[in-house]
């Protein structure tokens with residue numbers, strides 16, 4: 001494979017599940033601190049880091065839609081609000097160790113965070129600040145993986161780094177099949193045709209159409225976030 005890369009600007013996607021870690025609460029503060037420390041170590045090297053946070057640790061629209069009259073769009077707005085909670089938590093952790101961090105939301109919550117303004121986000125990154133994009137794309141029926149692909153393309157980041165609780169992409173479900181193999185490199189087409197459940201179709205297609213590689217890696221392994229951000233070999237590389 002062509003790795004390792006040397007990224008200049010990355011889009012780190014942290015799912016809600018990853019933020020929860022093994023904690024019984026929604027967020028494991030040890031995880032947010034690990035993310036903050038590792039991000040700090042790479043911003044010192046000059047790598048620009050933008051983050052999209054998920055919300056699945058708190059609320060997933062699709063699983064609540066239909067309950068007691070809750071329509072899908074309303075459920076999804078609750079899901080988007082959940083991502084804002086995670087973003088504020090992560091911002092607080094980052095700033096507690098001295099990383100200047102801005103949260104930008106896809107819909108206005110001006111008392112809480114900046115609205116998403118592309119050029120302003122880029123300016124923050126150029127100044128060495130971390131930008132956390134919250135509230136997904138701002139649209140129901142989408143996911144934060146799609147938000148990650150979209151923001152990555154918008155701010156000209158070079159890669160989507162998808163932090164998860166698994167080591168990468170397998171050729172079968174490792175929880176069900178003990179012979180499942182971790183794949184080092186996968187093409188976009190393989191992800192979609194083999195139904196490798198990396199990201200939803202909208203997200204992976206957006207990456208493919210814009211030639212955005214995706215690295216899927218385990219954030220629970222110490223050092224992995226920093227490795228992924230600087231472009232060292234970690235997890236599974238999706239591209240070509």
Ligand code: UDP
Nearest residue numbers: 016054055056060061076079136137143144
């Ligand atoms: N969501 C949405 N539009 C978006 C992004 C997210 O409606 O652009 C909602 C959706 O309900 C989703 C929830 O927010 O279930 C949490 O996001 P997601 O499931 O992507 O989080 P993750 O799986 O990364 O924790």
